[in-house]
Amino acid sequence: MKAVYFAWVRERIGRTDEEIAPPASVVSVGDLIGWLSERGEEYAHAFEKPNVIRAAIDRTHVKHDAPIAGAREIAFFPPMTGG
Amino acid sequence: MKAVYFAWVRERIGRTDEEIAPPASVVSVGDLIGWLSERGEEYAHAFEKPNVIRAAIDRTHVKHDAPIAGAREIAFFPPMTGG
Amino acid sequence: MSAPDRRISIQAEDFDAAAEIAALTQGRKDVGAVVTFTGLCRDEGETLAALELEHYPGMAEEEISRVVTQAESRWPLLGVRVIHRYGKIAPGGNIVLVVATSSHRLAAFEAAEFLMDYLKTRAPFWKKEHRLDGAARDWVSAKDADDRALERWEK
C-alpha cells in the first residue's frame, strides 16, 4: 500500500509518499502509526504525538481504530486549516 | 400634526398625507386610530383591524399606547414586507 | 479600532454586489470574511409581472441606520453595506443587498443574518404584486416566520 504525507508530517518525514508493506500484526491505522514511528528519527518526530495525527484511507477520513486491510492509499496529516 | 399613510392604509384612505388636529382627549396612538376611524368610510375601512396597524412617530416605530403629544409626523401602515 | 466602513442606500437603481464587496476589501489586509446576501424577486408560478416596492422615505434610511448601529455594537464588523431598492422590480431582479465584513467568519455571518431579519420586519417597505393577467394587485402579507426569525436575536 501507499502511504502519503502532508504539511508538517510530510516535512518531518522528508518525503511526500512511499510504498510500505507492514506485517500482518499491523491491523489498524493506530498500529500503522506505531509501526511507522519505528522506521527512524524522522518518523518518530512526525508521529511523536499520535493523537494529533489525522488519517484518511483511500481519500476518506478515518479514526485510528479503523482497519487498514484492503487500503490502497493511507494518508497522514495534521488537523486541517483550510477555508 | 401631519398624518402619513402607506401601502393599503394609504390606498384605502385615498391620500398619502394630511394635516390633522385631534382634540386633547386623543392622547395615545391607539386613541388617534379610533379618532381617525370616525372620519369616514374610507378611514373606517383602513383601520377596521386596529391591531394589525403599525405606527411611527417622527420616523420611529411606536406601540399603540405611545403618547402623541409633541409629534410632528405620525405614520400609519401595514406590517412591513421589505427585504 | 476605527469606525466600520458603512454605507446605506435606498434607491430605485439596480446595485452591483461585486463593486460593494470590492469597496470593502480592496487595499486592506484586515478583512478575513465577507458575507453577502442578495435578495431577488421570485416568480415560481410564471404569474408575476413585477413587484412594486413602496417605502417611507426618510424613515427607511433612519431605521436601517439604527439596525446597522445595533449590528456594529454586537459584532466586531469592519464594514457594512445595505442597499434596498424601491419601485417596480421584475422577476429575477435584485431587491436587497447586505454585505458584512469582519476579521472572522462567524461575526460576518451572524451580522448579515441579523441585518436581514431586522430589515424584513422593521424597515418600512411594502411589496405589491402586479400580475401578468392584470388581475387584482395584491399587497404581500407579512410572514409569521419572519417575526419568529427575529426572536433568536432577542436574548
Added chain:
Amino acid sequence: MSAPDRRISIQAEDFDAAAEIAALTQGRKDVGAVVTFTGLCRDEGETLAALELEHYPGMAEEEISRVVTQAESRWPLLGVRVIHRYGKIAPGGNIVLVVATSSHRLAAFEAAEFLMDYLKTRAPFWKKEHRLDGAARDWVSAKDADDRALERWEK
C-alpha cells in the same frame, strides 16, 4: 425538483464571486436568496509575506463533494459553488468562496455557514505562513473554535 446547480473547484487561480453569483441567478426566477462567503488572507500585523496552502489532490474535491451533498440533503438548495484555492496567496487575496442559492433566505444562510464550518475542519488543506522577515515558516494551528462551530450542526 431538479438537482441543484453544483460546481466545486480546487484551483490555484483567483476566482470571481460576481461571475459565480451571475451563473447561479441569471435567466431564472426561482432564486430568492443568494448567500456568498468569501474568505481572504489576513495580515493585521504587517508581518506576513504570504500564506501557502497545501492540499491533498483528489481527496479535497471528494471530501468537499461529500459535504455539499450533505448540505443539499439538509436544505432546499437551488445552487452551490465551492472554490478553494491552493498555492501562495498574498495578504488581501482570496482563499475560499462559497455561494448557496435557495428560494428562501434561511436555507441559503444556514447552508453557507454549514459548508464553511465543514470546509474549515474536514477539507484537506493546510496553511503555512511565510513571514516578511524570512524567519521560521510556521504551519497555522487548527482552532478549537472551528471544531466547536461544527457542533451546532450535529443534532
